[in-house]
Amino acid sequence: MPSSFSALAERFRFLLPAGWRPAHPVVPVVRLSGVIGAVMPLRQGLSIAAVAPALERAFATRDAAAVAIVINSPGGSAAQSHLIFRRIRALAEEKKLPVFAFIEDAGASGGYMLACAGDEIFADPSSLVGSIGVIAAGFGFDKLLDRFGVERRLHTAGTSKAMLDPFSPERPEDVARLKGIQAQIHAMFVALVEGRRAGRLKGEREELFSGAVWAGAEALELGLVDGLGDLRAVMRERFGEKVRSKPVAVARPGLLARVLGRREPTIGDGGLIDPAAALLAVLEERAAWSRLGL
Secondary structure, three states, X not given: OHXXXXXXXXXXXXXXXXHHOOOOOEEEEEEEEXXXXXXXXXXXXXXXXXXXXXXXXXXXXXXXXXXXXXXXXXXXXXXXXXXXXXXXXXXXXXXXXXXXXXXXXXXXXXXXXXXXXXXXXXXXXXXXXXXXXXXXOOOOOHHHHHHOOOOOOOOOOOOOOOOOOOOOOOOHHHHHHHHHHHHHHHHHHHHHXXXXXXXXXXXXXXXXXXXXXXXXXXXXXXXXXXXXXXXHHHHHHHHOOOOEXXXXXXXXXXXHHHHOOOOOOOOOOOOOOOHHHHHHXXXXXXHHHHOOOO
């Protein structure tokens, strides 16, 4: 009789009072997908402001056995990556819940920093993992202006205010300053990875932190991930066949809000969509993925 009641309760569990429902492990799932820190007119990137509410809801889930973070990101802002990482770790310690990170297409650069918030990291054999480095990219248009006889007029208060201005010749002192900033951020990133992956990293330090990226299988050999597998398979292995995944969506602006340009206004656009800025944002996002061959 008890077994038949359990089977019946399982079949119609959604109709039963909460106290009568069969107890199954619950794992809230937060999906972090896209370029980190990029805010575009029709597509919002990952930022602490955007993802914090979803993280709070996930860790507040009643009877949660763990929290899963699914990552698909080529990286982006170092600051936003670190802020999201810290929020995940703070909530995990506050709620005493283990965190499992799952890398899909890419967990690279800032995307890998997010993965390091997991107590364990899993990837697909074909996932791209790593890129533990810092990059700054841009264009120089000063020779183009000279060719067409365009005069650049730039006035600043502060000798470094126009550092690396794309319409002015590059100055060695500006490049040296930029590299110094990059070195500080890289050192923070390295310390974070070494702290979170202590005792698990297997590759040479110089190789691991060179900014290189690896497929999931090789990342496993280097100790950058703990295993190969997907969310469903790993959660069933850890918590049993009856484990339930509970998606917790990261809120995005509605379609109408995006079309009407409800976002942080930029100087000169009146808060409405600037086609040139939109195109540039799309190209920058595409470039971030292209660096990984995706």
